[in-house]
Amino acid sequence: MVRHLVAKTPWPYPADGAETHVRACLEKRARGEQFYWAITLKDGDDELIGRIDLRPDADVGAMRGFWLAQEYWGRGLMTEAADAVNAYAFEVLDWPFIEVATNSANRASQRIKEKQGFILLYMGVGEYVEGVRETAFWRLNQEAWRSRRGDAASR
Numbered sequence: 455m456v457r458h459l460v461a462k463t464p465w466p467y468p469a470d471g472a473e474t475h476v477r478a479c480l481e482k483r484a485r486g487e488q489f490y491w492a493i494t495l496k497d498g499d500d501e502l503i504g505r506i507d508l509r510p511d512a513d514v515g516a517m518r519g520f521w522l523a524q525e526y527w528g529r530g531l532m533t534e535a536a537d538a539v540n541a542y543a544f545e546v547l548d549w550p551f552i553e554v555a556t557n558s559a560n561r562a563s564q565r566i567k568e569k570q571g572f573i574l575l576y577m578g579v580g581e582y583v584e585g586v587r588e589t590a591f592w593r594l595n596q597e598a599w600r601s602r603r604g605d606a607a608s609r
């Protein structure tokens with residue numbers, strides 16, 4: 455679950471990790487620094503099963519981040535969530551682009567970017583919970599996103 459997350463993710467996870475993290479998320483959101491969405495099942499009981507966020511490009515390559523509880527992997531849920539969050543970035547925030555980075559070993563995360571039309575910019579390195587790893591840096595421009603969406607709507 456955590457090995458592909460950024461190195462600052464506390465691990466082993468402390469007993470107060472979730473509470474501390476959610477509090478920090480709410481504070482950053484209140485200050486308008488970062489945008490967070492809880493992921494819950496449509497027909498579920500509102501239990502948090504994952505999280506996705508957007509942040510301005512102060513931290514290059516890290517404008518969108520996500521994780522999902524392992525038992526829900528492989529159902530297309532994060533693709534659905536990321537589609538909605540991309541639309542928020544481009545339509546509500548009017549961001550010109552989203553740049554993200556992925557550990558090369560994280561095939562599921564890379565596949566989501568590929569499906570959404572992100573273009574591979576360059577290869578570098580990043581620091582993850584599992585260590586320093588080869589990293590792919592990606593970008594999706596608003597214009598390209600709008601054009602793909604138009605294509606999909608007209609089919």
Ligand SMILES: CC(C)(COP(=O)(O)OP(=O)(O)OC[C@H]1O[C@@H](n2cnc3c(N)ncnc32)[C@H](O)[C@@H]1OP(=O)(O)O)[C@@H](O)C(=O)NCCC(=O)NCCS
Nearest residue numbers: 455458520521522527528529530531532533561562563565
């Ligand atoms: C990455 C993560 C969010 C994916 O969530 P998910 O809901 O399972 O993703 P989706 O089902 O929407 O899409 C995953 C895609 O990757 C593909 N995939 C999954 N594992 C794969 C693998 N080992 N090799 C190639 N493709 C793979 C799936 O088939 C799917 O593509 P498809 O729709 O073309 O079939 C989830 O695995 C996770 O939370 N991982 C731990 C945290 C993390 O890595 N966060 C991202 C940091 S950048």
